[in-house]
Amino acid sequence: MTELDGTGVRVLDAAVQVLVDFGFKRATVELVAKYAGVSHMTVYRRWPSKNELLRAAVLREFTTVFDTAVRDLDDRGTFDDKVVRAFTAVVWSLRNHPLMTRELKTEPETVLPFLTTASAPAMQTALAFVAHRLRRSAQASDLNLTDPEALADILVRLAHSVLLVPHPDRPLTTRIDIEDYAQRYIRPLTRALGVDVS
Numbered sequence: 001m002t003e004l005d006g007t008g009v010r011v012l013d014a015a016v017q018v019l020v021d022f023g024f025k026r027a028t029v030e031l032v033a034k035y036a037g038v039s040h041m042t043v044y045r046r047w048p049s050k051n052e053l054l055r056a057a058v059l060r061e062f063t064t065v066f067d068t069a070v071r072d073l074d075d076r077g078t079f080d081d082k083v084v085r086a087f088t089a090v091v092w093s094l095r096n097h098p099l100m101t102r103e104l105k106t107e108p109e110t111v112l113p114f115l116t117t118a119s120a121p122a123m124q125t126a127l128a129f130v131a132h133r134l135r136r137s138a139q140a141s142d143l144n145l146t147d148p149e150a151l152a153d154i155l156v157r158l159a160h161s162v163l164l165v166p167h168p169d170r171p172l173t174t175r176i177d178i179e180d181y182a183q184r185y186i187r188p189l190t191r192a193l194g195v196d197v198s
Contacts, residue, residue, distance in 0.1 A: 004060075010036045011043055015057035020098045024110040029053060059125050061099065066129050069093040079141040080187045083155070086133065087186055088179040091159050091172075100163075115164060126156045154189055 004012065014035035018027045029050050033040040047053035069089040077085075094100055103110070115122065131152035138145035145151070162172060162181070172178050 007036075007038060007042065008046060011038065011046065011053075012057045012060050015053055016061045016099060019054065019057070020102055023103065023107050024054065025107060027054060055121065058099070059122060061097075062094070062122060063125055063129060065093050065097055066090055066126065070133055079138055079143050079145075080190045082137050082141070083134070083151075083190055084179065084182040084187055086137075087155060087159065087182045088175060091162055091178050092175045094159070094163055112164075115160075119160075123156065123160075127152050130156055151189065155186065158186065 011032060015027070015032045018031045018035055022031065027050070029043050029047075030040050032053065033043045036043070043053060047056060069092075070086045104112075127149070131148045134145055134148045134152055138148070162178070166172060170177075172181055
């Protein structure tokens with residue numbers, strides 16, 4: 001993602017707040033400009049269309065959520081422990097994010113394509129972020145992660161599925177539920193995909 005100046009940050013923060021307050025359908029560039037305290041032409045010079053603006057805002061917000069969810073995880077435990085805690089933190093944070101909860105409840109027909117058939121930009125952003133964090137965590141644990149991209153791909157797809165297609169008999173409604181799921185099914189993946197002691 002391109003580095004933003006102060007105005008760009010304010011505009012994307014404003015766009016997220018407009019989405020939370022009004023939803024995708026009612027959001028306008030003029031509303032975003034008003035929230036950001038800039039002219040609508042300032043917004044259009046940076047993002048030529050409403051869709052580009054909202055897409056950039058959502059991608060940045062999801063990246064921020066990912067980063068915030070894992071930033072404060074301490075170094076206790078094994079690499080497997082860290083992966084379980086990070087997966088739990090990210091899924092729980094996204095599930096409770098006001099933008100995610102609002103849109104899935106009130107405008108699923110608008111937001112679901114962005115998260116499914118048109119999800120390539122969001123998935124690429126998530127995959128790059130997760131692979132990077134996996135490498136850093138493995139290095140901190142003196143491990144050689146032989147295929148971080150493969151592990152990142154599985155973790156992102158599992159998180160995506162848990163968030164969008166909850167199992168009717170096991171919806172994982174609490175943070176403890178999500179952590180138990182991660183302990184059972186994600187912990188073994190770290191070894192199956194090749195984590196070797198350096």
